[in-house]
Amino acid sequence: MSEATVRRRVTSTDVAREAGVSRATVTYVLNDTPGQTIPQSTRTRVLEAAARLGYRPNSAARTLASGRSRIVLLVLPDWPQEFSFRHFLDEASLALDESGYSLVTYTRHPGTRGRPLWEALNPDLVIGLVPFDPDDVASIRGCGVTRLFPDPDESDSADLSMAVSAGPELQVDHLIDRGHRRLVYATFKEPPPYSLVLARHRAACDRAYTRGLPPPDLERIDHQDGSTEEAIRRWRDMGITGVIAFNDIVAAVVVVAAATAGLRVPDDIAVIGHDDNQTAAMFVPQLSTIRFDPSTLGRDFANLALHKLEGRPWQNPDASTRVTLVRRRTT
Amino acid sequence: MSEATVRRRVTSTDVAREAGVSRATVTYVLNDTPGQTIPQSTRTRVLEAAARLGYRPNSAARTLASGRSRIVLLVLPDWPQEFSFRHFLDEASLALDESGYSLVTYTRHPGTRGRPLWEALNPDLVIGLVPFDPDDVASIRGCGVTRLFPDPDESDSADLSMAVSAGPELQVDHLIDRGHRRLVYATFKEPPPYSLVLARHRAACDRAYTRGLPPPDLERIDHQDGSTEEAIRRWRDMGITGVIAFNDIVAAVVVVAAATAGLRVPDDIAVIGHDDNQTAAMFVPQLSTIRFDPSTLGRDFANLALHKLEGRPWQNPDASTRVTLVRRRTT
DNA sequence: CTGAAAGCGCTTACAG
DNA sequence: CTGAAAGCGCTTACAG
Numbered sequence: 001m002s003e004a005t006v007r008r009r010v011t012s013t014d015v016a017r018e019a020g021v022s023r024a025t026v027t028y029v030l031n032d033t034p035g036q037t038i039p040q041s042t043r044t045r046v047l048e049a050a051a052r053l054g055y056r057p058n059s060a061a062r063t064l065a066s067g068r069s070r071i072v073l074l075v076l077p078d079w080p081q082e083f084s085f086r087h088f089l090d091e092a093s094l095a096l097d098e099s100g101y102s103l104v105t106y107t108r109h110p111g112t113r114g115r116p117l118w119e120a121l122n123p124d125l126v127i128g129l130v131p132f133d134p135d136d137v138a139s140i141r142g143c144g145v146t147r148l149f150p151d152p153d154e155s156d157s158a159d160l161s162m163a164v165s166a167g168p169e170l171q172v173d174h175l176i177d178r179g180h181r182r183l184v185y186a187t188f189k190e191p192p193p194y195s196l197v198l199a200r201h202r203a204a205c206d207r208a209y210t211r212g213l214p215p216p217d218l219e220r221i222d223h224q225d226g227s228t229e230e231a232i233r234r235w236r237d238m239g240i241t242g243v244i245a246f247n248d249i250v251a252a253v254v255v256v257a258a259a260t261a262g263l264r265v266p267d268d269i270a271v272i273g274h275d276d277n278q279t280a281a282m283f284v285p286q287l288s289t290i291r292f293d294p295s296t297l298g299r300d301f302a303n304l305a306l307h308k309l310e311g312r313p314w315q316n317p318d319a320s321t322r323v324t325l326v327r328r329r330t331t
Numbered sequence: 332m333s334e335a336t337v338r339r340r341v342t343s344t345d346v347a348r349e350a351g352v353s354r355a356t357v358t359y360v361l362n363d364t365p366g367q368t369i370p371q372s373t374r375t376r377v378l379e380a381a382a383r384l385g386y387r388p389n390s391a392a393r394t395l396a397s398g399r400s401r402i403v404l405l406v407l408p409d410w411p412q413e414f415s416f417r418h419f420l421d422e423a424s425l426a427l428d429e430s431g432y433s434l435v436t437y438t439r440h441p442g443t444r445g446r447p448l449w450e451a452l453n454p455d456l457v458i459g460l461v462p463f464d465p466d467d468v469a470s471i472r473g474c475g476v477t478r479l480f481p482d483p484d485e486s487d488s489a490d491l492s493m494a495v496s497a498g499p500e501l502q503v504d505h506l507i508d509r510g511h512r513r514l515v516y517a518t519f520k521e522p523p524p525y526s527l528v529l530a531r532h533r534a535a536c537d538r539a540y541t542r543g544l545p546p547p548d549l550e551r552i553d554h555q556d557g558s559t560e561e562a563i564r565r566w567r568d569m570g571i572t573g574v575i576a577f578n579d580i581v582a583a584v585v586v587v588a589a590a591t592a593g594l595r596v597p598d599d600i601a602v603i604g605h606d607d608n609q610t611a612a613m614f615v616p617q618l619s620t621i622r623f624d625p626s627t628l629g630r631d632f633a634n635l636a637l638h639k640l641e642g643r644p645w646q647n648p649d650a651s652t653r654v655t656l657v658r659r660r661t662t
Numbered sequence: 663c664t665g666a667a668a669g670c671g672c673t674t675a676c677a678g
Numbered sequence: 679c680t681g682a683a684a685g686c687g688c689t690t691a692c693a694g
Contacts, residue, residue, distance in 0.1 A: 009475040022681045056474050060453050061671035063391035064686045097445030114428030122391050143387050144340040223613045282554045353665045392687035395670045
């Protein structure tokens with residue numbers, strides 16, 4: 001410490017000199033390289049030297065030399081509005097971190113210009129929550145990324161789509177079980193239905209089909225003007241008694257409009273939300289909704305990533321254990 | 332194309348060979364390196380060869396050689412709940428991209444274990460929306476990052492805190508202008524007040540002080556049980572007539588509870604929200620709230636980053652042009 | 663105007 | 679058990 005403290009970054013050469021070994025040995029010790037037999041005394045010497053000097057490997061150099069960045073890039077199609085998504089990411093990050101990987105999230109929008117993040121990051125794996133379009137696949141591959149998920153060229157049994165579909169399926173099941181035979185799927189007009197909306201709607205349609213019902217129409221309501229009331233009256237005239245809402249905010253708007261239209265909830269029309277967010281319990285009447293366990297889902301995600309990265313075993317999780325119905329007063 | 336298509340990644344050596352020049356020339360052309368005089372014919376040859384081969388520079392190699400990653404890491408203290416934040420990020424990303432930088436966001440939580448992202452990414456700049464704690468500063472510096480913002484060691488006149496404080500200030504001003512002299516600041520009990528809540532509350536306190544009022548207490552309400560009503564009655568007994576809500580959801584809960592408690596809004600008690608989200612216009616009565624322009628803020632952010640990265644000129648934006656009052660029926 | 667060469671800080675066969 | 683050396687794919691003075 002004196003004028004020697006010209007902030008030059010500590011390198012493995014410094015650690016090697018400090019510990020009296022070669023750079024190779026430093027690497028072996030710090031990375032716990034398998035197949036090397038290094039006596040405990042040397043190990044300790046290296047570890048202590050590294051700690052004393054505050055050594056952090058240069059990740060660019062490491063990536064270049066090893067050919068792996070240990071970065072997992074998670075591509076999000078739209079802005080996730082669920083608060084619980086944070087718990088999902090926390091858990092996923094943590095689980096990946098334990099295996100030495102860093103999780104980076106990247107929110108991609110349809111209109112995005114500019115260089116995609118996979119070009120700047122050299123990720124070992126790029127994962128999307130919805131399928132990539134062909135342009136993106138080409139772009140990802142062109143950046144030297146060999147692992148992506150879902151991979152259009154690979155018929156992989158691994159599947160995380162239940163993370164999206166389990167909720168809508170449960171919504172449909174619940175309404176049917178309560179005796180409703182004519183359903184609609186409601187979302188907001190603005191912003192225009194994005195991929196998560198479409199994916200949830202499609203899951204609801206598939207479930208309705210399985211249960212022998214026609215697919216519920218995708219109805220886009222407006223929460224600003226009074227058109228939601230009209231829509232609800234129209235639904236009633238069509239014999240519809242059950243509303244599957246994209247999320248709890250949509251559900252709340254539908255419930256308010258139903259009341260204004262003079263309909264009783266759930267007797268005249270039943271409404272079920274999704275996400276169990278703060279809004280859900282606050283309304284009068286309190287909203288029936290879907291709760292899912294984001295932490296478990298986060299671990300599922302990390303396991304899938306490690307499966308793709310290192311071939312660890314993988315087994316598709318059971319959807320029914322990831323999602324629960326919260327029945328309150330609107331169904 | 333045939334068996335030669337063994338997917339080996341295209342390198343600058345390939346491009347150099349294809350164009351009949353050296354690797355140095357390839358770099359100069361593709362990076363538009365200033366101070367090199369390269370004839371248009373050579374430029375075109377290189378550009379065409381690169382395009383034909385689908386060349387993407389290896390970012391790890393580039394980072395290692397140049398000492399710059401061209402990555403800006405934005406550290407978010409908590410999960411941002413405002414939908415408009417996406418527009419902020421879009422705009423910021425785009426503006427940075429135009430200057431050749433990639434923006435990566437990193438949501439950090441108090442309990443986070445594991446390797447921080449700045450260790451894996453080698454960012455040229457780390458920016459936090461709230462100040463870093465000393466441990467983080469040490470960790471960031473230890474990873475060889477020389478530029479961070481806010482930088483505790485540097486008395487920098489650059490300031491983006493108006494992005495947080497302008498809204499609360501406007502809330503306070505509006506309530507005072509409407510004749511309210513006794514105010515509270517309301518937020519949810521769960522999750523416990525996080526940094527954004529505290530920052531907004533503090534801004535409200537500062538503004539109240541400037542306007543000659545005592546600082547509004549931070550009141551934590553519960554949206555599950557009926558305790559919000561009790562709180563409101565208590566506030567009334569204390570002579571409080573104005574409620575500054577952390578966001579529109581809090582405002583909605585307060586308004587509902589006030590109605591249940593038999594108070595008239597805004598005559599007995601005025602409530603102003605923040606964010607102008609979808610909930611705000613939906614309630615009866617519609618919520619007065621604060622709207623801010625996320626895109627402009629995104630550009631402000633990008634300009635600040637470029638100022639720190641390349642010394643571009645910077646001038647603190649005028650808060651009052653970034654935020655507007657949306658007066659509806661609760662004030 | 664262009665290229666040969668050193669170097670960025672690691673990892674990894676390989677030889678001893 | 680350990681180290682000398684090549685190499686990852688770029689960038690950047692520097693010499694011509």
